[in-house]
Amino acid sequence: MKLGDYNSSTIARWNAGNYSGFYFDPEKGLGDETLVLYNVHGRTVLPPSRPKVDETNRTAFQDGFQYTSFLQPKEFDYKPWGSYFVMSFMGIQWFAGYDSSLLGKKATNSLLEHEYLGRVLMDSEMRGIVVAGNYSLAEGYVMHIRDVGDDSIFIQLLKDGIQVDSSVVKSNSTYVYKKDLGDVADLPIILVHVDNVFDGGGQRFATIDGIFQISDEYILPVEPGLGMGDMEIVSTQPGVIVMVNNDYINLNRDSSVAIGPGLNIRVADNDTLRYYLYTSEYVVPKPSPPQIYLPGNVTSQAKANFSMIVEAAEIRQVTADILNSSNLTIYSRDITQLAQGSGERWSFSWDWNLTALHLSDDGSMVLDANGGPVPGLLYLNSASAPVQVVVTFDPTGRISSITGSNLAYYVSEIAYRRLNLPTDYETMLANETARKQFIKIELGKSMIRFLNVVDGRLFFGGSNHTLQGTLNSLEPHAIRVSVPPGRYELRVRVENAVDAIQMFGEYFNVTAPVTTRLDATNASDSMSRAAANKSIIEPGEAPSKKSDAPGIFIVLATIFLMALLRRRG
Incomplete structure (x- = not known):
């Protein structure tokens, strides 16, 4: 049947x-x-x-x-x-x-x-320009582009920091990484399509326009x-x-x-x-537009104080950025840990000291990330291709670290101490193997080029900066300078487990401090007028009494003089 x-x-x-x-x-x-x-x-x-x-x-x-x-x-x-x-x-x-x-x-x-059934982790068509460097995928995979050639790129694939594959991928072709899953042998789990490779101003770039990845950690029987x-x-x-x-x-x-x-x-x-x-x-609601409180005007010698109320559950990150009139982000801060509240209602309060960071070698501006990562490109020497890195500055303005996705190119002594490793900084520098783990830059040869964030997008900053000085005091360093008067914008981004919301158009003005200037001529005239009008009784003012002291002094002096003359006679 x-x-x-x-x-x-x-x-x-x-x-x-x-x-x-x-x-x-x-x-x-x-x-x-x-x-x-x-x-x-x-x-x-x-x-x-x-x-x-x-x-x-x-x-x-x-x-x-x-x-x-x-x-x-x-x-x-x-x-x-x-x-x-x-x-x-x-x-x-x-x-x-x-x-x-x-x-x-x-x-x-x-x-x-x-x-079996599996899970799709990434499936996206994109238009991303990449240079030599590390690019994170899901589940601990990192795609390290070691070199960008004339018509190909050299890819090294790492899983939790360990290389699992490498391949030369020509333009307009697909890189495929295969792995055994369950009883299925050589199943493609990562696909990356390289569109083309081109030369832009002496630097080689590649365009990646497709990424697909399935999980190799979770399959359902x-x-x-x-x-x-x-x-x-x-x-x-x-x-x-x-x-x-x-x-x-x-x-x-x-x-x-x-x-x-x-x-x-x-x-x-x-x-x-x-x-x-x-x-x-349980359905986590999307973040609601926050209520933001900011000053309308603030003098350059003060601080700008901000606060906001956010209605969102399972908050992952909250950031606050300050942009100048050219839409350049000059200050960025992760304020997630400043949250006060519970459930779906949170409040945040923070301030900005109205300063920006400028580099000591040429005075160019660099993003003040409040100790967080600043994006850049690192050239280890004049012959090496650039790698994408992030740079952190310590509170004194010195470079604290230069790191890639899973590599350290420079770590200062202060940053090294925070790692709580058994050896001290000098011992690490003296050990060639240990030194290569933390120091890869070459003083006087390595160069860093910082990236600017303009209207939310990354652009190359000014010129390259040669890393000089000593490993304990790397140059250039950042100098904190008061921002000029003008209009500034606060942008806030709130991300939770479901979605993210960004607020634009919160403007405030930084004004020059008010100074009082007293002209010498006018001051003299004012004092003369004040003296001339001394006898004038202002309304509500009691008339002043003349002092009796001069009359008494004259009487006493006369008596003393007469007594002296009689004694002499």
């Missing part, structure tokens, strides 16, 4: 159209999950049994719940790669494979046909016999997974019954059996 030849009797059916707990992408039409309840005996759902057929109505009667999910093709975001296969399973979209035997040939890169709550997988085929309830399920009055992950049935408190399917999930 083939059930497809008969009508199926059901009393409830759920899919993505009437149950939000199933995965569905309306733009791409992806998501094909169905849960069917065939029959209920009183308040009990029996396990499936052999169907009973009514030949008159050509209807098959069954028992139990049945869950099905079907394989679907999904187009890569980078369209020239074509499509891969996904399956929506228990409300989540999973990676099923790059091919399928449903296409009429043996599948060699299918997880599903080996009874879906072999028959695997139980998930009260449901059990009974069939895993190239195009479908089928689950049924493997035991009796009681729909008791006024109860909640969990039949599987994300599948819960709420039974009404009623004599008549009434129920609905639901899923329990």
